[in-house]
Amino acid sequence: SIAILLYMVRKFKTPDHWYPSDLQKRARVDEYLSWQHFSIRGKGSKLFLMKLLLPLLMGQPLPPEKLEGATEELNAVLKQFEEKFLQDEPFIAGSEISLADLVALVELMQPVGSGYDLFEERPKLAAWRRRVEEAVGKQLFQEAHEGILNAKNL
Secondary structure: OHHHHHHHHHHOOOOHHHOOOOHHHHHHHHHHHHHOHHHHHHHHHHHHHHHHHHHHHHOOOOOHHHHHHHHHHHHHHHHHHHHHHHOOOOEOOEOOOOHHHHHHHHHHHHHHHOOOOOOOOOHHHHHHHHHHHHHHOHHHHHHHHHHHHOHHHO
């Protein structure tokens, strides 16, 4: 949860870039962390459920029109994310990775785990993903997402 992440940042005195002491950068991180609940998380989780989990439980895929609606909703918030939060910066809060970037990418990996490659036709989003992966380390990134990326093999 966001609350536990903020607790850990404060308790363990992590490097400043994760939750910047600069008030403008911190406000940017806080803005994203508040926005993402009903946007990226909500729409990404919905697509994951509809595309992967519900068909698994029901034994058949959902009607295509239901998936199209969920995909359109996710695409709309991805556009907002690129325009509002990424803009022309390497990361959400500027030139360094922050908690906002970690939370964002974790949420985006759910639809990817269901088989929807949301990075494919979005070069700005794909470049941001590569920067986040490089910042945390590719091996750690793969380990952290192994379960969700293999969910379609259930």
